[in-house]
Amino acid sequence: MDLFEYQGKQLFGAGGIPVARSTMVHPQGPDPLEVVGALGLPLVVKAQVLTGGRGKAGGVRVARTRDDLTRDVAEIMAMTIRGKRVVGVLLEEAVDIDRELYLALAVDRAAKRPLLLFSVRGGVDIEAVARDEPQALVRQHIDPLAGLHDTQIAELVAWAGFAGGLAEQFAALVGGLWRLFCAHDATLVEINPLVVTRGGRLIALDAKVTLDGNAAFRHPEWAAYETDADERERRAAEAGINYVSLDGDIGVLGNGAGMVMSTLDLIAEAGGAAANFLDVGGGAREARIAAALDLILADARVRALCVTIFGGITRCDEVAHALVNVLSAKGAAGAGLPVVVRLDGNGAAEGRDIVAQAALPGVQTAATVWQAVQAAVAAAAGAGAADGPGAPDGPGTAGT
Ligand code: GDP
Numbered sequence: 001m002d003l004f005e006y007q008g009k010q011l012f013g014a015g016g017i018p019v020a021r022s023t024m025v026h027p028q029g030p031d032p033l034e035v036v037g038a039l040g041l042p043l044v045v046k047a048q049v050l051t052g053g054r055g056k057a058g059g060v061r062v063a064r065t066r067d068d069l070t071r072d073v074a075e076i077m078a079m080t081i082r083g084k085r086v087v088g089v090l091l092e093e094a095v096d097i098d099r100e101l102y103l104a105l106a107v108d109r110a111a112k113r114p115l116l117l118f119s120v121r122g123g124v125d126i127e128a129v130a131r132d133e134p135q136a137l138v139r140q141h142i143d144p145l146a147g148l149h150d151t152q153i154a155e156l157v158a159w160a161g162f163a164g165g166l167a168e169q170f171a172a173l174v175g176g177l178w179r180l181f182c183a184h185d186a187t188l189v190e191i192n193p194l195v196v197t198r199g200g201r202l203i204a205l206d207a208k209v210t211l212d213g214n215a216a217f218r219h220p221e222w223a224a225y226e227t228d229a230d231e232r233e234r235r236a237a238e239a240g241i242n243y244v245s246l247d248g249d250i251g252v253l254g255n256g257a258g259m260v261m262s263t264l265d266l267i268a269e270a271g272g273a274a275a276n277f278l279d280v281g282g283g284a285r286e287a288r289i290a291a292a293l294d295l296i297l298a299d300a301r302v303r304a305l306c307v308t309i310f311g312g313i314t315r316c317d318e319v320a321h322a323l324v325n326v327l328s329a330k331g332a333a334g335a336g337l338p339v340v341v342r343l344d345g346n347g348a349a350e351g352r353d354i355v356a357q358a359a360l361p362g363v364q365t366a367a368t369v370w371q372a373v374q375a376a377v378a379a380a381a382g383a384g385a386a387d388g389p390g391a392p393d394g395p396g397t398a399g400t
């Protein structure tokens with residue numbers, strides 16, 4: 001689970017990692033001009049979005065006047081960066097930067113150890129530094145049982161040439177970051193840039209924190225974190241359904257994540273684009289299928305629905321019953337949405353008979369996933385052409 005910068009900085013603040021004073025502003029408030037009263041001007045306006053490279057994308061701006069601030073906040077709030085929704089802006093006291101450093105703790109899965117990364121070339125793309133100037137990036141593995149040793153910190157201080165107060169601040173910060181990394185079950189804590197101000201203070205100007213979802217059971221507090229999940233994704237999570245919104249126009253419903261992912265690939269292969277990933281999992285429980293269809297049918301972009309079920313322990317005829325009941329109850333078939341149902345495996349023949357006998361308008365069966373996908377792509381293209389504007393963007397946009 002990735003945290004927004006503002007959430008990461010809350011952890012930093014509580015963990016004694018120095019950050020600049022800031023206030024989070026959501027579309028619903030507070031008013032950015034009220035923040036001027038508390039923090040003054042200039043303020044740095046920073047997009048809160050779960051992707052990096054905000055600076056380059058225009059998502060980090062320095063507002064020097066009240067008018068600048070009002071405009072920058074409105075513009076950045078409305079942005080989408082690399083396909084990710086901006087949930088709000090962090091208004092931060094501007095800092096006078098002397099130098100930009102890079103500091104991170106990550107899990108090195110190959111080495112089965114935490115890894116500390118440090119560079120005096122911060123504020124830039126660290127992958128580029130690692131590639132072009134590997135000598136400018138220090139890598140230190142940390143013994144997971146012994147923890148970060150003082151001698152390791154001393155080596156970093158010597159390597160960077162820090163002295164006096166700066167050396168002390170750095171040692172305290174690295175130690176604090178290690179404790180934070182462990183206490184919060186993080187898999188990544190990255191500060192880029194970690195800045196030295198003109199006044200000689202060390203401040204974490206950015207925060208990228210990833211928490212290990214496997215540790216959620218011992219962090220009830222994580223449930224309260226704001227995410228960038230859209231309304232549909234939130235409802236799906238509540239219903240226990242694995243759902244992800246995508247950019248296309250073909251609804252996809254299957255049992256099993258592998259099944260759904262391969263269906264997404266086939267849709268792209270057939271020149272279509274999926275509107276979502278939706279895995280109803282095992283079992284044919286009608287309530288779950290009803291909730292799943294609700295989610296897809298509520299999505300106005302969906303021009304065709306592709307259902308692919310492989311019967312194992314779950315029998316296809318049970319799923320077919322549930323589907324027919326739900327589709328007829330919702331009047332989805334009557335609303336002109338083309339639905340292609342592919343049933344294979346245990347109980348497939350009986351399942352197809354059930355769908356055929358129900359004779360719901362617009363609902364057809366297919367014998368293979370590929371046939372189902374082709375029929376759904378053709379149906380979506382037909383619906384798109386008939387509707388004129390708002391037609392699909394074209395092939396190849398389905399992601400997994
Ligand atoms: P990112 O592009 O998503 O990594 O966003 P960052 O939070 O790292 O900000 C990008 C850049 O904006 C930083 O590297 C800084 O150069 C600059 N920046 C951010 N905050 C401040 C600030 O308070 N003062 C100044 N002068 N520059 C800032």
Ligand code: MN
Nearest residue numbers: 123192193206
């Ligand atoms: Mn950054």
